[in-house]
Amino acid sequence: PESGELRLDGRPYREFSHEEVRARFAYVEQETPVVPGTVRDNLTFTYPDASEEEVWTALRKVRMAERVADMPDGLDTPLASTIVSGGERQRIALARALVRTPDVLLLDEATAQIDGLTEAAVHDCVRERAEEAAVVTIAHRLSTVIDADLIVVMENGAVRARGTHEELLASDELYRDLVRALRIATPAPASPELAAEIDGARRVATSG
Numbered sequence: 021p022e023s024g025e026l027r028l029d030g031r032p033y034r035e036f037s038h039e040e041v042r043a044r045f046a047y048v049e050q051e052t053p054v055v056p057g058t059v060r061d062n063l064t065f066t067y068p069d070a071s072e073e074e075v076w077t078a079l080r081k082v083r084m085a086e087r088v089a090d091m092p093d094g095l096d097t098p099l100a101s102t103i104v105s106g107g108e109r110q111r112i113a114l115a116r117a118l119v120r121t122p123d124v125l126l127l128d129e130a131t132a133q134i135d136g137l138t139e140a141a142v143h144d145c146v147r148e149r150a151e152e153a154a155v156v157t158i159a160h161r162l163s164t165v166i167d168a169d170l171i172v173v174m175e176n177g178a179v180r181a182r183g184t185h186e187e188l189l190a191s192d193e194l195y196r197d198l199v200r201a202l203r204i205a206t207p208a209p210a211s212p213e214l215a216a217e218i219d220g221a222r223r224v225a226t227s228g
Contacts, residue, residue, distance in 0.1 A: 046117035050129035052109050059088055060095040062112055067120045078115040081145040084108065107134040114142060118149065125149055127157045131164050139163070162198055171195075 026033040046066075054062050063078065064070045075095065079085040087108065091097035104112070110130060117125055127146070131139045139161075146155055147167060159165050166185040173181040173188065173195050181192040188195040 044123040045126060046120050046122035046124075047126045048110070048113050048117050048128065048130045050132045052113040054099050054104070054109055054112065056100070058093075058096050058098050059091065059112070062099060063095075063116050063119055066116065070119050074119055075115075078118040081118055081141075081148070082111040082115045083141040084111045084115060110134055111142070114145070118145065122153060124154045124156065127155065127159070127164075129159055129161075130157070131159070131161060143167070162202055 028036065055065055057065075060075065063075050072095075076085055079088055088094060088097075091102055110132075111134070114127075114130060125146070131142055134142060143164070146157070149155055150167075155168075157165050157168065165171055169184070170182060171185060171188055172179055173192060175194060180194060181188055183191065189199065
């Protein structure tokens with residue numbers, strides 16, 4: 021800032037080290053690697069002091085608890101000795117992020133390799149996390165972002181539009197096309213005026 025002071029939790033931001041800032045973030049990427057070791061190692065390597073209950077709570081949130089409980093040694097099963105799918109690796113990575121209870125959860129196409137039922141579970145735990153902290157999601161699957169407070173539509177490397185799901189349905193043709201192509205059910209608008217706008221937009225899109 022050119023003037024004033026930026027503070028984080030009342031402390032001047034410039035006093036924070038890179039490590040302290042990064043510790044507030046958890047990142048789940050599209051191609052999620054697993055580290056050598058057990059399921060427990062993969063869930064706690066960024067939070068080694070996590071309790072048993074914290075680990076199982078995170079696994080339950082991503083609907084992975086039953087799968088891990090069925091493994092030969094539960095949390096202590098070496099991942100090299102059991103077969104996990106891409107979607108299961110993704111859920112382990114998300115559970116690892118939730119164990120840390122980050123201030124900011126970053127998701128980069130985090131549901132790209134997950135089946136529909138599991139995707140619904142992931143959405144539930146993301147919504148729950150968003151009640152307490154910030155969640156930033158990059159996604160092509162719009163079902164991942166329709167509940168966001170703010171959606172930014174990108175095209176050719178530039179911001180094309182921004183708004184809520186309802187606002188973008190009413191105002192942006194590309195967003196409407198994406199929603200229609202993915203056959204996403206649209207929620208009831210918040211007001212009669214917005215309902216009329218969306219209805220008119222749909223008629224234009226249909227006639228086009």
